[in-house]
Amino acid sequence: MTSQPDFLRHARTTLATMAALGAALLAGCGDHAAPIDTAADQQPATKLSPADQIARGRYLARAADCAACHTSAQGAPFAGGVELASPFGTFYGTNITPDKDHGIGKWSADDFYKALHDGVAPDKHLYPAMPYTSYRGLSRGDTDAMYAYLMQLKPVAVANRPHDLSFPYNMRVTLPGWNLLFLKDQLPDASTGQTPPWQRGRYLSNA
Template sequence: MRIAAKLSLVFSLLVAAATAHADGLVERGRYLATVGDCVSCHTSRNGPPFAGGRVVPTPFGGIPSPNLTPDRDTGLGAWSADDFHRALHEGKGHDGESLYPAFPFTSYTKMTRADTDAIFAFLRSLPAVRNPRTDTTLRFPYRMRSLMAPWRGLFFDAGEYVADPKRSAAWNRGAYLVEGLAHCNECHARRNSFGAPVTDPILAGGIIPVQNWYAPDLSMGVNGGLAGWSEADVVSLLKTGRSPQGTALGPMAEVVMRSTQHLTDGDLAAMATYLKSLPAREPRPMPEPIANARELATRGEAIYAKQCAGCHAADGRGKGTAYPPLDRNPSVLDPTGINAIRIVLNGGFAPATAGNPRPYSMPPFSQRLGDDDAASVVTYIRQAWSNKAAAVSPNDVRAYRSVPGD
């Protein structure tokens, strides 16, 4: 009996240890899936989390996101951990088909096997949801998966992240997150005519296709999009959606709400450390000047004093933590003027976060300001105080007036 009791105790301890390990793996996977913001793309409007169906827009057509729940027929129920790792590391599906690069395997390839296994364990723990995938609306010939072979040969190099021994552990952790799991370059880079993100220089900013927002250059060095920011400013923006330098708006607001606010302080600090190390940028060439730019700015100054200064202050420095500064604000200074135009027309809506649960929002001015007035006030704020960005024209405003807001 004593031997039986001892065996029973050992068995119970082994079961408890295995359960604790499995629970720990699932929780780690939950955190990593949050870092990767998987839920944003893989959840349709008002749909079950991770059940897919949200259409990812591309210049070549729409691609519905797949179901990541463990439903055997429509989700990952028939997948193995090897299958899942191959999808993230190599961009290959369950049956070996090439995945379209709207799924950012070009970044996820840097992930370790331990991390992909943890995410898979988390996804397997979700309730199974039956949600058959709909067809893409990709135009011919872009829907031909056979074309992915030359695309992969030109624009994809598989391989896990390799730590730089000359850098600190924090820097390497930040590089792993920014370049890999958080896939920041998928938005913060321009795309070539084949839809591949430009990685040289990395994180140099670009227009998000179809969404028509400008994701800024993330360098904090000279001429970078975050020049003048401190590492604490970056952490504050990612944690709360606001910083002394500006507020997360547009697509970045969703990233902060669903993903970065939930990251550990250590991971946020590591990401900021990595971004701080990005090299300075060459000065951007100024576009051809608009003939009546000075007239627009003069007119815009009066509009700003009447419509904007009450919140953002006459000197463009904002007021307290509620109203962000416009002087040196990356959303104001983006090289295209898209962000400032869209925010003036459609309003600005910061994310609700634990650190900023009741954010102030900016109302839309599309009904108050015509194209000439909107162009004037945007031109003024892009050239007032220490700002030195190009003017925008009424035609620029007209092009984005019909673009839906957030």
């Protein structure tokens, strides 16, 4: 059994390691922090017809390159399985088709927004390998459009592959602490500007 001093030392080491990980993820992104907000021309989903909302969601899913992490080379679209190697182990892209057992078929639009905005799925905290620290800047209208697009795809019954992470990164219990330290309502900007094209570019680049 681990003694209390050993446990405390281990906890401090874990938090320090997670802090270093977060710093590494955020490094090199510029040093001008600005609040996350939406571009001036972002249209709320409530003003779109169902067909237009799905079309917008398709556009946003392509702009975000969701397939890169959620579609394997030989797999069905958005059925997961992509290997994402990192110094901390291997992550595997998840199934985001509307399959009710293995995908997001049981998720509500609120669940989808919370996953992208807070990194919290209905059953667990997500690792920041899924870049919710950036997706946090997406407007609710845009996340609803992406949800509408994904939910009209063909469900694919492919089970998610567990992440293969080394200790202590395999401990999801540390993720709320990581979020407390590093999940912010702002992202560094690489340039400055106020024009509508700059605002739109900032939104697409950051979020």
